[in-house]
Amino acid sequence: MGEDLFWAIRGGGGTSFGILLAFKLELITVPETVTVFNVSKTLDENATHLVHRWQYIADKIDENLTLKLLLKSIRSRMHGNMTVQASFTSLYLGRVHELLLIMEEKFPELGLIEQDCTEMSWIESILYFAGLKDESLDILLSRSPAGVFDRIYFKAKSDYARQSIPVSGLIGIWRFLHEEAENIAELQFSPYGGAMSSYSESETPFAHRAGNIFMIQYAVAWTRPGNGELKSHVNWIRRLYNYMTPYVSKNPRAVYFNYRDLDLEMNNQGNTSYAQASVWGLKYFGNNFNRLVRVKTKVDPSNFFRNEQSIPPLSSWYNKDIRRWSS
Structure with missing residues (x-):
């Protein structure tokens, strides 16, 4: 998936980037x-x-x-x-x-x-x-x-x-x-x-x-x-x-x-502007919000995976030269 996307889904809200089918965790000893x-x-x-x-x-x-x-x-x-x-x-x-x-x-x-x-x-x-x-510990298996x-x-x-x-x-x-x-x-x-x-x-x-x-x-x-x-x-x-x-x-x-x-603020039902989303995005993610937006723009530019506070892609105007914007 690449380093950027792997970074994004480990704390950036996986629902903004796709559907996670499996996740491998490294446990610690207690x-x-x-x-x-x-x-x-x-x-x-x-x-x-x-x-x-x-x-x-x-x-x-x-x-x-x-x-x-x-x-x-x-x-x-x-x-x-x-x-x-x-x-x-x-x-x-x-x-x-x-x-x-x-x-x-x-x-x-x-x-x-x-x-x-x-x-x-x-x-x-x-x-x-x-x-x-x-x-009993069995209650941890209950789905109700x-x-x-x-x-x-x-x-x-x-x-x-x-x-x-x-x-x-x-x-x-x-x-x-x-x-x-x-x-x-x-x-x-x-x-x-x-x-x-x-x-x-x-x-x-x-x-x-x-x-x-x-x-x-x-x-x-x-x-x-x-x-x-x-x-x-x-x-x-x-x-x-x-x-x-x-x-x-x-x-x-x-x-x-x-x-x-x-x-805090919500996305529109359609695509959301960076300025609108940054109102809540900077509060949740601090300086990491900008990198999350760049990852979103690369992997889901049409904003298929979205919700009220999902990471937005940049507009099509920025998509023309994302590398120059990122630098």
Whole structure:
């Protein structure tokens, strides 16, 4: 297929370039035993300080450890009022005693103890993080969705944080979460660093590497259909996204391609101009967007493979001398 096309489909959205019939992956070795934990703290338990502190260690704590953060509004067990719950969820490629030493050195504020942790195989951890820890591994072969997800509507958006969000910014987030307390609304902070930062931004189309502390997913879900519900929840997440502008990446404001966000801009039903597509393309792919466009122009100049946010080919005017344009 050539080096350029092989580069493009490994992170540039394969649906822009053709139909993938097979893919060969090189797996990495993981230990026989891994360790997981999920520790939750509310505002009464110093959650604001813990979330603020987490931002300074999340991307550099240890290459064998990922420590995600989930934020949502709940009703306090202590006084019955609404509060924010911060859940610190971890997978460590090793045994519990090694994990405890790392956490004591890098994040002692969380107060992790051995009783919070569980050792298991890596495949069992897949069930654990999916909320299916009591199920048999056979459930991974099921092609039917779990019942709770049969009729659910949701909207998601994403951001990248290149610096820590101050406490004042976090308190503003808490207010937004309380607005949607009766629904499924949450923020997930996913740490970067480690192997993510060991490659240049042009190694693959995925450009969000060194310098990004964590990625943010905003999500709201509801179960009742209707335009009123839709407008209310979508308006909430858009207002939250606007509120976060001072705290996230800029020029462009980067987003995660796998959390496809049609708010950013969409292609026309026919061919789309480079200028139109670059509005969202530069946010998803950074400087790699231009190379993706050149590959698209070579392999699919008629734009047969397209969707709302597919990579566009250059117009026929540019097709006359693509090599000169590329140089």
